[in-house]
Amino acid sequence: MLRRILTNALMWLVLIIAVVWTVIPVMWMISLSFKTYGEWRTPSLLPRNPTLDNYIMLFSPQALGIFIAYTAILEPIVGPLSRTLIISATATVIAVMIGFFTAYGASRYNSPGPFTLFFTLLTRMLPPATFVTPIVIYFTTLYLIDNIIGLILLYAATTVTYAIWILKGFIDAIPVEWEEAALLEGASPLQVLFKVIIPIARPGLVVAGLFIFLMAWTELLFALVLTNLNVPLSVQVSKYVTAVGALWGVQAAAALLSSIIPLVIGYLIQRHLITGFTFGLVRG
Amino acid sequence: MSSRVVVKLENVTKRFGDVVAVNNISFEVYRGELFSLLGPSGCGKTTTLRIIAGLEQPDEGRVYIEGVDVTKMPARERKACLVFQEYAVFPHMSVYENIAFGLKVKKLPKAEIDKKVKEVAEILELSSYLNYKGGRLGLSEQQRVAIARCLVVEPKLLLLDEPLTLVDAKVRERMRRELKRIQRELETTMIYVTHDQLEALMLSDRVAVMRSGRIVQMGTPEEIYDNPKDLFVATFVGSPTMNLVEGVLELEENKLVLKTPSYKYILSKEVESNIIQSLLGSEVVVGFRPEDAEVRNDGVLEGTVKLIEIVEDRKILHIKINEDEVRVFVDLLAPFTEGQKVKIRINPLKLHIFEKKTGRKLLKGVVSG
Numbered sequence: 001m002l003r004r005i006l007t008n009a010l011m012w013l014v015l016i017i018a019v020v021w022t023v024i025p026v027m028w029m030i031s032l033s034f035k036t037y038g039e040w041r042t043p044s045l046l047p048r049n050p051t052l053d054n055y056i057m058l059f060s061p062q063a064l065g066i067f068i069a070y071t072a073i074l075e076p077i078v079g080p081l082s083r084t085l086i087i088s089a090t091a092t093v094i095a096v097m098i099g100f101f102t103a104y105g106a107s108r109y110n111s112p113g114p115f116t117l118f119f120t121l122l123t124r125m126l127p128p129a130t131f132v133t134p135i136v137i138y139f140t141t142l143y144l145i146d147n148i149i150g151l152i153l154l155y156a157a158t159t160v161t162y163a164i165w166i167l168k169g170f171i172d173a174i175p176v177e178w179e180e181a182a183l184l185e186g187a188s189p190l191q192v193l194f195k196v197i198i199p200i201a202r203p204g205l206v207v208a209g210l211f212i213f214l215m216a217w218t219e220l221l222f223a224l225v226l227t228n229l230n231v232p233l234s235v236q237v238s239k240y241v242t243a244v245g246a247l248w249g250v251q252a253a254a255a256l257l258s259s260i261i262p263l264v265i266g267y268l269i270q271r272h273l274i275t276g277f278t279f280g281l282v283r284g
Numbered sequence: 285m286s287s288r289v290v291v292k293l294e295n296v297t298k299r300f301g302d303v304v305a306v307n308n309i310s311f312e313v314y315r316g317e318l319f320s321l322l323g324p325s326g327c328g329k330t331t332t333l334r335i336i337a338g339l340e341q342p343d344e345g346r347v348y349i350e351g352v353d354v355t356k357m358p359a360r361e362r363k364a365c366l367v368f369q370e371y372a373v374f375p376h377m378s379v380y381e382n383i384a385f386g387l388k389v390k391k392l393p394k395a396e397i398d399k400k401v402k403e404v405a406e407i408l409e410l411s412s413y414l415n416y417k418g419g420r421l422g423l424s425e426q427q428r429v430a431i432a433r434c435l436v437v438e439p440k441l442l443l444l445d446e447p448l449t450l451v452d453a454k455v456r457e458r459m460r461r462e463l464k465r466i467q468r469e470l471e472t473t474m475i476y477v478t479h480d481q482l483e484a485l486m487l488s489d490r491v492a493v494m495r496s497g498r499i500v501q502m503g504t505p506e507e508i509y510d511n512p513k514d515l516f517v518a519t520f521v522g523s524p525t526m527n528l529v530e531g532v533l534e535l536e537e538n539k540l541v542l543k544t545p546s547y548k549y550i551l552s553k554e555v556e557s558n559i560i561q562s563l564l565g566s567e568v569v570v571g572f573r574p575e576d577a578e579v580r581n582d583g584v585l586e587g588t589v590k591l592i593e594i595v596e597d598r599k600i601l602h603i604k605i606n607e608d609e610v611r612v613f614v615d616l617l618a619p620f621t622e623g624q625k626v627k628i629r630i631n632p633l634k635l636h637i638f639e640k641k642t643g644r645k646l647l648k649g650v651v652s653g
Binding site (some may be wrong): 071175177178180181182183184185186188191195199200202210 | 337338339359360364365366368371372374376385386389390430433434437485560563
């Protein structure tokens, strides 16, 4: 009995620490985003004079007519936001598509062979910083610096590995009998793919897609190095704190905005996520 | 080739690496026939079925469907549909969509699809399940859907790969009858793969017993059961299995005798003497089925009842005769007790004599002396 109480208490303690650890910074960010300039450096969790000024600054920096010194960084957030949306969505579609066909081939035809498939993991075995210099050189010659196409290609290329390995697991779990049955009833190989495999693998596609979308959404290192004026959201968020001074409240507002969108997407596809994460377990 | 023949296999061989899964087999299946491939797992029966369906390419030999050489024809053009042991139903579609699948991919008009789906659903008693999702069905409904999906495309040939193995015993029995009824009603040509000898005997018009990639014996269920060609077929078919006693054939006082380490069984001299002459001194296995022996007072073999089992409407006595144990069927109500001494008599016409070394059948039926 005592044992159980102790275990329970311990469990709660761990949970509380975990929640504090993850939730406090988020709450701090929310609070900060509603604070006035004078309050940015005060430790209270509740803003004394809640204001939307930071959000107005995000969308139209000139509206308030202050912080002239920061004009250089004060591009309305809409630009970086739409860039990041386009980059993340396109990179996700490309990576998931290539990943799906690669995984399907690897799963069904054992081709290009286990070792070759293993090779795709090599790109993830070095710290990304190692690639910065060569990528900058390549992208300069290809006119891809400060170009969203460059980031799309880069993100698709670096995340396709995840798509392959996530989807291979899903496709491996799909019994080949379903494909054979469809074939024998007269379906063409393409019909088998689109009417049988893709619908069944959809939770996997969603999981892989969300995973890659989030990686592209939050990527900072390459975005920082490879862009100048056409910055994505992650870079824009980092820009509010500079050598000249720090717009803490505006940055908090930008960060909040930047984290809400993945949250909304995650919520919308929640149903698929749950089936996606449990797919292999439930079927047993 | 006569038009009666729907499927013909000619010297088909299939290897997987070093393993010869199917070894030079040939057979024909006739129109409207239910033909079974029976054998233990790994005997090549499923591979044979998949070769007919076109899911595997044979390394040697030819496959004909309705006289056309389909050896190189893709599976989807062969009009041979296969019902799998498992995973036959698409989980993301309703039963209706599952059955309609084969028609939809052919882009048939909606009204026609609807009519056919409902017809087939009726035959397989699936009408009330049409809106269920495939993944939510029980196994027996799943198998019915799988059969419906095949029937709806009106294949020339229906292939079934152990379709009832995973279904509960009770339901399995009913579905066997159903399957046979459907087969008779629609006059579908079916090839049925199973490792369950009882199922094969109950369902089939003809059975091919396979072992290690070869067909050991082919014939009607009666032939297979009553006149097995070798020891393998004899023991594989029939439940409980045939009683076997090893020994040496000898002539003793002008009578043919089976000499085992522990006892002698006298066989008649009425057996054709030239056959006997060639068998004398050879090591043989003598077999008889549990129903071909009776317990009676004038029996020649004496033993002790070791164990009594009840199987449906009969009892099986396990009788120890010297070193050998044999099983004999008796009436359910026959008053036997374990430990009791009994005498048995074997129907001499139903004795099977096999060569011990090769398992080959030497002769069947002798008249006891």
